[in-house]
Amino acid sequence: MLTVSNISKSYYNGSQTKKALNGIDLTVGKGEVVGLVGESGCGKSTLARVVMQLESADSGLITFNGKPVTRKSRKSFYQATQLIFQNASAALNPSWTVRKILLEPLRMMKGDRDAHIRHMLERVKLSEIHLHKYPSELSGGERQRVNLLRSLLVEPDLLICDEIISNLDRLIQREIIDLLLELNREMGMSILFIAHDLQAVMYACDRIYVMKDGRVVDESVKTDGVFHFSQSYARQLFDSVLGNRMRE
Numbered sequence: 001m002l003t004v005s006n007i008s009k010s011y012y013n014g015s016q017t018k019k020a021l022n023g024i025d026l027t028v029g030k031g032e033v034v035g036l037v038g039e040s041g042c043g044k045s046t047l048a049r050v051v052m053q054l055e056s057a058d059s060g061l062i063t064f065n066g067k068p069v070t071r072k073s074r075k076s077f078y079q080a081t082q083l084i085f086q087n088a089s090a091a092l093n094p095s096w097t098v099r100k101i102l103l104e105p106l107r108m109m110k111g112d113r114d115a116h117i118r119h120m121l122e123r124v125k126l127s128e129i130h131l132h133k134y135p136s137e138l139s140g141g142e143r144q145r146v147n148l149l150r151s152l153l154v155e156p157d158l159l160i161c162d163e164i165i166s167n168l169d170r171l172i173q174r175e176i177i178d179l180l181l182e183l184n185r186e187m188g189m190s191i192l193f194i195a196h197d198l199q200a201v202m203y204a205c206d207r208i209y210v211m212k213d214g215r216v217v218d219e220s221v222k223t224d225g226v227f228h229f230s231q232s233y234a235r236q237l238f239d240s241v242l243g244n245r246m247r248e
């Protein structure tokens, strides 16, 4: 469904050139939940922005359902793909009610937009009471669910989640992930799940890519609930999680 082939991207800071992405290859299949992990600064968010055409790559190709995605063709791509960012508070206009926030992505929709919103509210376990609140009157988990719902209203085929569970407590993290998995099962929505939190990624994903310094350095599918990485970097990374888990 989504293919990223040999994507590179550099940033020029004064005299220095920093290769943020260095020949990235990656796919997300229909209905698949794919994880993307790696240490801070390895290029995960840059990749998400390049895929969404918010920034252009220096080289490489992105296709969606077999068609190249370019700045020119991105309009139709956006109907099928949504990106959710890390910080729900910053993403939601503080002077708008939740209802107004949710109506905005539906401005092109014909028919009863409020009815559609009410129907979808249940999916993210919010109620009509929340519609009349402002973002500041919601809890962190509720804000992230509003943020999620805003992206879901257009019923995307692919959802790219960039660190959407950071800054939430464990219980709410789990709630959001379970919600995503439910939507994945019920709507067949594919998910690219970008996160630092290896435990959460292992729980949520069918397949995981590991990035380091702008490259994909490892990949593993989940078999019988377990991931098997072939390279020592990814092994060390994931071994430390298992270690943590045993100490809990």
Ligand SMILES: Nc1ncnc2c1ncn2[C@@H]1O[C@H](COP(=O)(O)OP(=O)(O)OP(=O)(O)O)[C@@H](O)[C@H]1O
Residues within 6 Å of the ligand: 011, 012, 013, 018, 020, 038, 039, 040, 041, 042, 043, 044, 045, 046, 047, 196
């Ligand atoms: N707009 C920009 N201008 C210059 N350098 C940038 C820009 N955006 C990102 N970078 C650099 O590119 C590299 C990759 O950044 P990116 O935000 O993609 O990392 P990340 O993997 O998402 O990190 P984190 O896990 O902390 O979110 C970093 O070295 C960063 O400093």
Ligand SMILES: [Mg+2]
Residues within 6 Å of the ligand: 044, 045, 046, 162, 163
């Ligand atoms: Mg990031």
